[in-house]
Amino acid sequence: MSTPTGQRPLFQPRVISAAVFGTTVEWYDFALYATAASLVFNKLYFPGGDPLVGTIAAFGTFAIGFLGRPLGGAYFGELGDRKGRKHVLVVTLLLMGIATTGIGLLPTYGAIGVAAPVLLTLLRLLQGFAAGGEKTGALILLFENAPPRWRGLLSSLPAIGTGTGTLLSTGAMALASTTLSEQAFLDWGWRIPFLLSAVLTLFGLWVRRSLGETDDFQQELKRLAVERPERAGKESLRRRLAASRFVESWRKYPKEMVIVICAGAAENCGYYVFGTFSVAYAADSGLATGPLLTGIMAVSVVKLVSVPLFGALSDRWGRRPVSILGALVMAAACYPFFRMVDTEQAWLIWLALLLTLGIGQSAILGSQPAFFAELFSTRVRFTAVGVANNIGTVLTGGMAPLLASALLLWFDHSIAGVVIFLLLTCGITVVTVALARETREREGVRAHVEDKVG
Secondary structure, three states: OOOOHHHOOOOOHHHHHHHHHHHHHHHHHHHHHHHHHHHHHHHHOOOOOOHHHHHHHHHHHHHHHHHHHHHHHHHHHHHHHHOOHHHHHHHHHHHHHHHHHHHHHOOOHHHHOOHHHHHHHHHHHHHHHHHHHHHHHHHHHHHOOOOHHHHHHHHOOHHHHHHHHHHHHHHHHHHHHHHOOHHHHHHHHOHHHHHHHHHHHHHHHHHHOOOOOOHHHHHHHHHHHHHOOOOOOOOOHHHHHHOOHHHHHHHHOHHHHHHHHHHOHHHHHHHHHHHHHHHHHHHHOOOOOHHHHHHHHHHHHHHHHHHHHHHHHHHHHOHHHHHHHHHHHHHHHHHHHHHHHHOOOHHHHHHHHHHHHHHHHHHHHHHHHHHHHOOOOOOOHHHHHHHHHHHHHHHHHHOHHHHHHHHHHHOOOOOHHHHHHHHHHHHHHHHHHHHOOOOOOHHHHHHHHHHHHO
16 A cells, blocks of 8 residues: 655655665775775776876776766666666665675786776776666655655765765775785785675665565556556567657656756766865875875765755755755865865865865755656656766766866866866856756646656
């Protein structure tokens, strides 16, 4: 028996823990690669002359992982919209754990030559493929279980998992690098955080084992069974493709798909520049990376509170003003951020990270999950959000550390090019969200969905 939307309880421990902890494990794996690309992979898998060139090559494999995300978004979105949310959340977690553990066991360039970076790239691609379905599935699970007036708050909770995963991965790598000698860390110490993924994955699968399907999805299945029963295997490949949720998303919601692709530009770029590239920038400039790594861990703790706070504010103020506020904060802070890093003063570096990631990115991250989900009907929601959001992440997030490193080299180690890049992405978010309609009011969402379906 389904629960009326307006009568759903705010606090649902089993659903919340399954979504948040699973996302924590996935993003521990995904973020771990980013830190290792800055500190380890450039030396062990892409050895060469200029260290910055090796860093660019390592970030190249980091970016390749993002190419797998739209593919994962399309594949798992279709699966989630047809077969159910729970199945996807289990499979994506398992795939991510396999890929990350595989990286921890992978021989280096010195041991197997060119096969090492090739295998590293393939494992990173598998990470991206799994991540393409994970975060979308978690936010939709919470969105479809939430009462309307708390959708912003509850849909933002998977971002706690991304923050916690980043905190754990950065902390594990920092612990390994500071407690071991530099040689021991490069020889074997860096592998320990990757191998821990196997334990976390098994625990995450146990947490998700008892998940049920959302009421919204169950109602959609009943409606489809009445209107058009599935006839698997009786239609041609061309007809099945034409009837896919992927094609339907672009046909019925072209404007909304573009909005989702562009709206997260500032959040995607800012996260990977301030939280990932900044470590490589400090190393290239001969600055201590310790304060940055510590600050990234500290701001990850802050985001456990700030992201849900901004999600709750979006329930009160609307999705658009909170998102625009976050993008403007990041734009204003992007140049001062690097000047504060240059001082090597820990408190200034932490303040810079608080402004950019703890406030600016958190505002966008807290307000946009519900915003994206509210743009689409239940029938295509998983596919549409998964594909469009992951395309945006590839264009403005996954490529960000690589482009920032290239701009740093192109501008002769000046930060000017990186700042311009950040300002452009913040501008894209502000303009896109300003031109979009507000989705917070349930009646507006219902009317929009009915128009699209009709």
